[in-house]
Amino acid sequence: xxxxxxxxxxxxxxxxxxxxxxxxxxxxxxxxxxxxxxxxxxxxxxxxxxxxxxxxxxxxxxxxxxxxxxxxxxxxxxxxxxxxxxxxxxxxxxxxxxxxxxxxxxxxxxxxxxxxxxxxxxxxxxxxxxxxxxxxxxxxxxxxxxxxxxxxxxxxxxxxxxxxxxxxxxxxxxxxxxxxxxxxxxxxxxxxxxxxxxxxxxxxxxxxxxxxxxxxxxxxxxxxxxxxxxxxxxxxxxxxxxxxxxxxxxxxxxxxxxxxxxxxxxxxxxxxxxxxxxxxxxxxxxxxxxxxxxxxxxxxxxxxxxxxxxxxxxxxxxxxxxxxxxxxxxxxxxxxxxxxxxxxxxxxxxxxxxxxxxxxxxxxxxxxxxxxxxxxxxxxxxxxxxxxxxxxxxxxxxxxxxxxxxxxxxxxxxxxxxxxxxxxxxxxxxxxxxxxxxxxxxxxxxxxxxxxxxxxxxxxxxxxxxxxxxxxxxxxxxxxxxxxxxxxxxxxxxxxxxxxxxxxxxxxxxxxxxxxxxxxxxxxxxxxxxxxxxxxxxxxxxxxxxxxxxxxxxxxxxxxxxxxxxxxxxxxxxxxxxxxxxxxxxxxxxxxxxxxxxx
Amino acid sequence: xxxxxxxxxxxxxxxxxxxxxxxxxxxxxxxxxxxxxxxxxxxxxxxxxxxxxxxxxxxxxxxxxxxxxxxxxxxxxxxxxxxxxxxxxxxxxxxxxxxxxxxxxxxxxxxxxxxxxxxxxxxxxxxxxxxxxxxxxxxxxxxxxx
Numbered sequence: 001x002x003x004x005x006x007x008x009x010x011x012x013x014x015x016x017x018x019x020x021x022x023x024x025x026x027x028x029x030x031x032x033x034x035x036x037x038x039x040x041x042x043x044x045x046x047x048x049x050x051x052x053x054x055x056x057x058x059x060x061x062x063x064x065x066x067x068x069x070x071x072x073x074x075x076x077x078x079x080x081x082x083x084x085x086x087x088x089x090x091x092x093x094x095x096x097x098x099x100x101x102x103x104x105x106x107x108x109x110x111x112x113x114x115x116x117x118x119x120x121x122x123x124x125x126x127x128x129x130x131x132x133x134x135x136x137x138x139x140x141x142x143x144x145x146x147x148x149x150x151x152x153x154x155x156x157x158x159x160x161x162x163x164x165x166x167x168x169x170x171x172x173x174x175x176x177x178x179x180x181x182x183x184x185x186x187x188x189x190x191x192x193x194x195x196x197x198x199x200x201x202x203x204x205x206x207x208x209x210x211x212x213x214x215x216x217x218x219x220x221x222x223x224x225x226x227x228x229x230x231x232x233x234x235x236x237x238x239x240x241x242x243x244x245x246x247x248x249x250x251x252x253x254x255x256x257x258x259x260x261x262x263x264x265x266x267x268x269x270x271x272x273x274x275x276x277x278x279x280x281x282x283x284x285x286x287x288x289x290x291x292x293x294x295x296x297x298x299x300x301x302x303x304x305x306x307x308x309x310x311x312x313x314x315x316x317x318x319x320x321x322x323x324x325x326x327x328x329x330x331x332x333x334x335x336x337x338x339x340x341x342x343x344x345x346x347x348x349x350x351x352x353x354x355x356x357x358x359x360x361x362x363x364x365x366x367x368x369x370x371x372x373x374x375x376x377x378x379x380x381x382x383x384x385x386x387x388x389x390x391x392x393x394x395x396x397x398x399x400x401x402x403x404x405x406x407x408x409x410x411x412x413x414x415x416x417x418x419x420x421x422x423x424x425x426x427x428x429x430x431x432x433x434x435x436x437x438x439x440x441x442x443x444x445x446x447x448x449x450x451x452x453x454x455x456x457x458x459x460x461x462x463x464x465x466x467x468x469x470x471x472x473x474x475x476x477x478x479x480x481x482x483x484x485x486x487x488x489x490x491x492x493x494x495x496x497x498x499x500x501x502x503x504x505x506x507x508x509x510x511x512x513x514x515x516x517x518x519x520x521x522x523x524x525x526x527x528x529x530x531x532x533x534x535x536x537x538x539x540x541x542x543x544x545x546x547x548x549x550x551x552x553x554x555x556x557x558x559x560x561x562x563x564x565x566x567x568x569x570x571x572x573x574x575x576x577x578x579x580x581x582x583x584x585x586x587x588x589x590x591x592x593x594x595x596x597x598x599x
Numbered sequence: 600x601x602x603x604x605x606x607x608x609x610x611x612x613x614x615x616x617x618x619x620x621x622x623x624x625x626x627x628x629x630x631x632x633x634x635x636x637x638x639x640x641x642x643x644x645x646x647x648x649x650x651x652x653x654x655x656x657x658x659x660x661x662x663x664x665x666x667x668x669x670x671x672x673x674x675x676x677x678x679x680x681x682x683x684x685x686x687x688x689x690x691x692x693x694x695x696x697x698x699x700x701x702x703x704x705x706x707x708x709x710x711x712x713x714x715x716x717x718x719x720x721x722x723x724x725x726x727x728x729x730x731x732x733x734x735x736x737x738x739x740x741x742x743x744x745x
Binding site: 378381382385386389390393433 | 614615616617619620623667696697699717
């Protein structure tokens with residue numbers, strides 16, 4: 001599923017224009033490669049043509065060289081009436097040595113029937129038992145002395161075989177045809193290919209060079225060539241193997257001369273080869289040279305011409321598409337993220353509105369509560385005062401009258417209870433009024449503490465007091481004074497000693513932390529949180545203590561942003577209350593200036 | 600001395616007990632000056648302006664003013680007399696159960712002669728305060744309304 005999505009996305013990234021451009025580029029590179037390959041192939045073919053032409057030319061030259069040599073012998077015969085066998089040997093032995101493919105050379109004079117004696121005399125110079133014969137359908141037979149004859153009178157062979165000595169060449173059709181043609185054309189003529197009797201499987205060719213003295217035909221120099229060594233010699237150094245070459249005698253019916261397969265059938269073209277034909281006329285015959293050469297292959301680097309740029313183009317296209325897909329995917333993700341953000345933002349805004357509403361609601365409730373506490377306690381005070389007054393007046397009016405003591409006692413209790421209730425209401429009123437609606441100003445905390453101490457000592461009772469020097473800070477003076485006064489009052493009121501001992505310690509300056517220790521009864525650990533709750537007293541003091549002082553203190557301290565807690569007194573058995581009071585310190589000199597200004 | 604005795608007290612208070620308390624305290628202090636009672640600021644203004652059907656306008660008067668009252672409370676009453684040319688010089692003592700700083704501050708801003716908290720003067724305290732007042736008007740010349 002993921003893959004399908006990927007494929008879909010990949011298709012999405014493809015651009016038609018880009019693809020067309022890429023295809024055109026690739027086509028261009030392929031064209032270039034094809035052009036280069038074609039040029040290379042043409043060049044290779046041209047080289048091959050040259051090589052083939054070279055081989056053919058060489059064959060012609062080789063044949064010319066041999067024809068020339070034979071012509072030289074013919075010229076010697078033409079220059080003299082009678083050539084001795086010794087002279088013949090002198091002429092032919094170097095020839096046989098020079099041309100290894102030459103299997104034999106023979107001399108045949110052209111004779112009328114009455115000239116056979118001359119031939120006989122010459123033949124006996126080589127072989128004393130010389131006799132002339134002709135070929136007939138029934139085999140060799142002695143030469144009949146009629147017509148014209150061309151008997152072989154001198155025969156030089158490489159192997160010394162002289163079976164042909166004395167043969168009338170005109171009696172054998174193929175040789176006869178050759179010399180008749182040589183006689184007619186007056187030049188060296190090749191015979192049709194024939195099987196060499198002494199070299200089985202090898203093809204041979206006879207050549208006849210006519211000997212003329214002025215215009216009178218004297219005879220022929222006839223030689224036999226073995227094709228195989230001739231071809232081998234010709235191909236040496238040409239770069240073409242014998243196996244790649246075929247030589248056809250195309251004059252009569254095509255006959256393969258090389259290789260000696262017989263007939264005129266050309267071998268099939270080998271795979272990946274090209275066939276080159278050259279026809280040339282040598283010594284009266286048409287020869288076809290067929291050479292099969294390996295077809296030129298495009299060089300491997302030709303492929304690099306189109307393959308590398310094609311790969312590069314495809315890579316660029318692929319990268320583009322991938323990048324586009326990636327980009328689109330990233331865009332989609334970003335859009336999704338933005339959409340999520342918008343949703344979250346909307347939720348946050350909604351939540352914030354809810355919070356604002358809740359806060360407004362809480363503030364309203366708080367104000368209502370404070371207002372309620374104030375109004376309730378205030379409105380309760382009026383009837384309470386009435387009751388108190390009435391009970392007081394009752395006692396006044398009953399004084400001196402004869403009433404039971406219990407009536408007086410009950411009335412006194414009534415007064416006392418009313419007073420207690422008044423105190424409770426007063427405390428509640430004070431607690432509900434305790435607030436921070438006061439501006440901060442620069443104050444000397446030491447002075448504030450001293451003011452509170454004096455007030456408590458006046459309102460309640462004397463106590464022993466030690467205090468650390470306190471800094472000058474910027475804070476709410478009334479609130480701080482109230483906190484300190486309530487703490488001192490609390491410590492003094494609950495202290496069992498006649499003269500309580502109190503000690504105010506500056507624990508830290510930032511944030512300002514103060515500790516008030518007394519020598520009263522320690523507060524049990526499990527009651528340390530409870531002392532700060534409203535109307536909580538730890539023992540039934542009944543009369544004087546409303547149990548609101550510490551509640552007010554905690555309310556003010558926490559409104560102000562500080563913390564308050566009961567801790568163990570490190571020195572005595574009494575109680576220590578420690579609280580923090582966040583405020584901004586004021587430099588001493590500045591404080592002095594302000595004091596001066598105030599003064 | 601006689602003309603001094605003509606100084607009247609105008610107690611502006613809606614609380615009956617407070618009225619009785621005042622009466623008892625005056626009796627205890629043997630103060631025989633007339634005590635006029637108004638239930639609220641509106642009635643007090645009627646008396647002071649001679650518009651009250653039952654109570655005639657006193658010639659010389661010290662106002663003892665409660666703050667929490669229906670219709671027109673003490674602060675509103677103070678505002679009214681300070682804004683009234685003929686009443687602006689009245690001597691007014693605030694006599695209230697409120698200890699609230701705001702009340703005290705606001706009252707002195709209207710130039711009251713004193714601010715007395717009722718709780719402080721209960722159980723005979725009111726009598727002492729009245730003694731103080733008695734001395735006050737014996738020493739101080741009061742403006743007389745014409």
